[in-house]
Amino acid sequence: MRPPLDSGTVLITGACSGIGREIARQLAHRARTLVLVAHSAERLAGLRAELEVLNPTLGVMLLPCDVSRPGEVGDMLAELSRHFISVDVLVNAAGAGERGLFARQRWGSIERMLLVNVVAPLLLVRRLLGPMLARGRGGILHIGAGAGQLFLPGAATYAASRRCLDGFIESLRLELEGTGIVLTQVAPGPVDGSEPQDDGERQGPQPLFHISAERCAREALAGFERGAALVYPGRAHRWVMTVLPRLPRAVRRALGRRVARDLQERSGAEAALMAEKPLGLVEDIPSLA
Ligand SMILES: NC(=O)c1ccc[n+]([C@@H]2O[C@H](COP(=O)([O-])OP(=O)(O)OC[C@H]3O[C@@H](n4cnc5c(N)ncnc54)[C@H](OP(=O)(O)O)[C@@H]3O)[C@@H](O)[C@H]2O)c1
Structure with missing residues (x-):
């Protein structure tokens, strides 16, 4: 069973940079419509211009929204309904992470990590799953992090938020067996950005565990298409993630x-x-x- 990426409507959160942006680029020739969600309307507009050059027949809808605010997510989904748009594939790529000793972190940033990394994906899946089930086809590609399977001093809340979604995705995947819906979790290690200057700024060779956002997106989509439960992009990271949690x-x-x-x-x-x-x-x- 393959997710309906070809000629489908794909909603991507976190679309204006990094992995989300790369997924949008790689789907530009395949999807019928891309619904792009991120904070910044301006950066989303820049991405739309780029995608329309890649594929002039692609439909692109921009929905600037702060996904840490459930009310804004609700308004964003209502906007989709007003345009009679049904989402075939959800890509959760928005994420928030902040390092620091837990006792020194501000509550605001702890709460934001939980809202963006936990509440928003659950809310989006909950709202979009029903119509997918009714159609008997659909897909959810969740970009999580290897951090969810590690003990990470200095990133305790981030690791907790990722561990939480790991349990959610694995459990939901079992609930969805036989429904026609593909659910894949991607758990990357360090990923460099998709902007050209990110590569230019790097001094010396790419560190062993780092991969580009382009490669991360490519391996994520390949895993999604073969219906994988969990994808660790990058060879070195995949090896470590196979050994460390054991x-x-x-x-x-x-x-x-x-x-x-x-x-x-x-x-x-x-x-x-x-x-x-x-x-x-x-x-x-x-x-x-
Ligand atoms: N990069 C890595 O090394 C790495 C490693 C493991 C896992 N990951 C995970 O992979 C995912 C993508 O990472 P990335 O590095 O590619 O991301 P990124 O370049 O930092 O981009 C994050 C995206 O999420 C959006 N976003 C963040 N908070 C949001 C909010 N409250 N409402 C709406 N949009 C919001 C951002 O939009 P704005 O810019 O408009 O705010 C941006 O488009 C994240 O979940 C991240 O945690 C990344």
Whole structure:
């Protein structure tokens, strides 16, 4: 069973840069209509101009929207209904990630990661799945991250948000068996951007685990088309992700502990501040009362 990419309507979140943008480029000659979602209307308009040069017959609809706001997602889907557009394939590529020791992160950024990486994909899948089930065909390509399967000091919330979706996607995939809907999760490692200057800025050779957004998108779409449950793009990353999650937890903790120690040493001043004011120090944490 293949996802209906050819001559279908594909909605891509996070379309204006990185992996989402590359997926849009690679589908420009295949899809009938691309519905492009991201924050920035201006960057989306730039992408539309580029796609229309690649394929003048392609339909392109721009829906600027902050997916961390469920109300805006609802308005965006209502706009689709007003134009009688039904989505054949959903590509969740919008993502938010911020590094830092958890106790020092502002609640606003923790909440934003959860809203963009967890709530928005679930809301979109929940709203678009019904019509796909009714048609007996459809596809969902979720761009997650290898971080969901690792212990990552310095990225605890990000790892949690990815782990959450890992459980969701694997479980939902089982629920969807035999329905005609293809559900694939992509769990990349480090991916360089799709803008030409990203390559130009790099000094020296590409690090072993880094791949380009173009390659990530290509391997993601290939895995989606063969109905894979999980795709690790890039050979080196694929090898590590095959081995690392199988190590005993005690070994993985020991590896993580070294990373955490390095992090604390590097942010010595910050760590000292934390020792003076343990937890409760970030003023924007909402009261649970
Ligand atoms: N790059 C990596 O190394 C890497 C590694 C593993 C996993 N991933 C995951 O792969 C996905 C794509 O990553 P990327 O590096 O290609 O992304 P990126 O270049 O940082 O682009 C992120 C995209 O998401 C959109 N976006 C972010 N927050 C949004 C919001 N609240 N509402 C609407 N759009 C929003 C951005 O739009 P605006 O620019 O308009 O805000 C942008 O189009 C993400 O989920 C990321 O976590 C990336």
